[in-house]
Amino acid sequence: MSQVASLSAVEVAYPGRGTVLGPFDLALTEGEIVALVGPSGCGKSTALRLLAGLEQPTAGTVTRTPERGQTAVVFQAPTLMPWADARTNVALPLELAGMAKVKARDQAQEALRAVGLENAIGSKPAQLSGGMAMRVSLARALVTRPRLLLLDEPFAALDEITRRNLADDIHRLWDQTRPAVVFVTHNVEEAAYMAQRVVVMSANPGKIAGQTTIDAPLPRPPGFRTSEVFRNAAEAVSHDLAKAMGQIQ
Amino acid sequence: MSRTLETLAPILLVAVLLGLWETACYLTGVPAYFLPAPSAVAAAMAQDWALLLASAWKTLSTALLALAFASLIACSLALIISTNRLLEKAVQPLAVALQVTPVVAIAPQVVIWAGLAHPDRAIISLAVIVAFFPIFSGALTGLKSTDPDLERLFDLYGATPWQRLLRLRIPSATPFVLEGHKVAGGLAVIGAVVAEFVAGSGGSQGLAWRILESSNRLQTAKTFAAVIVLSLMGALLHAVLQASEQAILRRFRGR
Numbered sequence A: 001m002s003q004v005a006s007l008s009a010v011e012v013a014y015p016g017r018g019t020v021l022g023p024f025d026l027a028l029t030e031g032e033i034v035a036l037v038g039p040s041g042c043g044k045s046t047a048l049r050l051l052a053g054l055e056q057p058t059a060g061t062v063t064r065t066p067e068r069g070q071t072a073v074v075f076q077a078p079t080l081m082p083w084a085d086a087r088t089n090v091a092l093p094l095e096l097a098g099m100a101k102v103k104a105r106d107q108a109q110e111a112l113r114a115v116g117l118e119n120a121i122g123s124k125p126a127q128l129s130g131g132m133a134m135r136v137s138l139a140r141a142l143v144t145r146p147r148l149l150l151l152d153e154p155f156a157a158l159d160e161i162t163r164r165n166l167a168d169d170i171h172r173l174w175d176q177t178r179p180a181v182v183f184v185t186h187n188v189e190e191a192a193y194m195a196q197r198v199v200v201m202s203a204n205p206g207k208i209a210g211q212t213t214i215d216a217p218l219p220r221p222p223g224f225r226t227s228e229v230f231r232n233a234a235e236a237v238s239h240d241l242a243k244a245m246g247q248i249q
Numbered sequence B: 001m002s003r004t005l006e007t008l009a010p011i012l013l014v015a016v017l018l019g020l021w022e023t024a025c026y027l028t029g030v031p032a033y034f035l036p037a038p039s040a041v042a043a044a045m046a047q048d049w050a051l052l053l054a055s056a057w058k059t060l061s062t063a064l065l066a067l068a069f070a071s072l073i074a075c076s077l078a079l080i081i082s083t084n085r086l087l088e089k090a091v092q093p094l095a096v097a098l099q100v101t102p103v104v105a106i107a108p109q110v111v112i113w114a115g116l117a118h119p120d121r122a123i124i125s126l127a128v129i130v131a132f133f134p135i136f137s138g139a140l141t142g143l144k145s146t147d148p149d150l151e152r153l154f155d156l157y158g159a160t161p162w163q164r165l166l167r168l169r170i171p172s173a174t175p176f177v178l179e180g181h182k183v184a185g186g187l188a189v190i191g192a193v194v195a196e197f198v199a200g201s202g203g204s205q206g207l208a209w210r211i212l213e214s215s216n217r218l219q220t221a222k223t224f225a226a227v228i229v230l231s232l233m234g235a236l237l238h239a240v241l242q243a244s245e246q247a248i249l250r251r252f253r254g255r
C-alpha cells in the first residue's frame, strides 16, 4: 500500500497565537479512511489544510502525491455558489481545470445521480435542504475522482437520520474509487462508524493523544451500529478523548 | 380585515391631515403666497399638469442617464481597484473625502467647468458624482465579500485570477451592486435637482426650475405642486428600483 500524503513532525504557529499544532505526524495510505477527533480548536482543520496543500507548515514536512485536482475538500457548510444551480456547482472543479463545458456538465450530472440528486440538477442551493446541499458538495468533491478526500465536519449541521444516510452514502461512493479519506468530526460514534482508524487529538498545541484501529469491513454491514466491534471501538475512542481532555489520566 | 386596514391607514392619515390643512387655511384666511390650501395646490396641479409632467420627465431622464454613467464608471473602477490592495488603500481616503463633500459645495464650480452655456452637462455631471459612491462602495465591498471557503476551493483547483474574478468575485458582488444602484437611484434625483437649482437658469427645464420660477413669483401653490410631483417621482423611482432589485435577486438565488 503506497502513501498518498503525510505530515511528519509538522508544526503550525500563527502570529500572536503561538503554536496551535504539532509536532504532529499523520500518514495516509491509499484507500484508507482516517477519522480525526478532538476538542474544538485543537487544529483539525489546520491539519486538513496542510494535507490539502492550502497552507504551509511553520516546521516539519508535508508530502503529497496527488496532482492538482486530485485532492478534494468538503467543508462544514456546503460552500456552494448560491447563484449557480447544482449541476453548475458540481461542474466547477472540472471547468476550472479547463474541461469543455458540455462534457463537464455531463459528468456533473452523473456525479449528482451518484449521490441521489438526479432530480435537483437545476435547483439552486437556496432551494435545497441542508442534507441535499451537503450531497451536492459531496458530488462536487467526487466529480474529479480524487485520490485524497478531506471532509471537515461535513455532518455538523445535519440531523441524525440524514447523518446516518450520508455516512453510508460516503462509504458506498468511497468503495467505487477508494480514495484516501480524512474525516473530521466531533462525534465519537460517527468516527468509529466512518473510519478504519480513529486518531484522537489533544489541544494547545494539537497533538495525537491516541489511536484506535477498527477491524471491520467497509462499507459497514447492516446492523454494525449495534455490534460488539462498534461498541468496543467507540468506547476506546471515547477513552482516548477523555484522556485528551484531561478528564482521566 | 386588518390587512385592508393597514393599507388604508396611511391614506386615511393623509386625508385627515389635508382636511385639517384645508380647514385651517379657510378659518385663518392665511394669504395664499404664504400657505396655499390643498385645493389651491390641486388646482395648480390640474392646470399645469402637462408642463409639470414634461419637467418631471426632464429631471427623471437626467437622473437615469446619470445613474447609467455612474454605474459604468463605478463598476469599472471598483473592478480595477479590487485587483490591487495598494491601489485600493491609495484611493480610499480620496473617495471618502469626495463622498462627504456636499454636492452643493462643488456645484458652482462644476457649472463653470461645464460652460455656462451648457447647464445640462453640469447637471448630469453632478448627478453622476452623487450616484457614483453607493455603487462604487457596494461593488468594492461585494468583490471582497466572497466566502473564504469558496476562495479556498478555487485555490485547491488552481483557478486562474481571471476565473476567480468571473466565476466567484463578480457573482458574489452582485447583491451588493444591486443595493448600491437602489441607493444611487434616489441620490441621482437629488443630485439632479440640486444641480438644477445651482445652475439656476431656464436652460434646464427640470422640476427644480419649476420650483424656482414659481417661488420667485410667489406662486406658492405652483411651488407646492412641483414639490409634490418631485416627491412622487422619487417614490416611484425607488419603488421600481426596489422591485427590480428583488426580482433580480430572486432569479439570482432561485427564490
Ligand SMILES: Nc1ncnc2c1ncn2[C@@H]1O[C@H](COP(=O)(O)OP(=O)(O)OP(=O)(O)O)[C@@H](O)[C@H]1O
Residues within 6 Å of the ligand: A014, A015, A017, A020, A038, A039, A040, A041, A042, A043, A044, A045, A046, A047
Ligand atoms: N489564520 C489563523 N490565525 C490565527 N489563529 C488561527 C488561524 N487559523 C486557526 N487559528 C487557531 O488555530 C487553532 C486551531 O484551529 P482549527 O480551526 O484548526 O481548529 P479545529 O480543531 O478545526 O476546531 P473546530 O473543531 O472548532 O473546527 C484555533 O485555536 C484557532 O483559533
Ligand SMILES: [Mg+2]
Residues within 6 Å of the ligand: A044, A045, A046, A152
Ligand atoms: Mg475546524
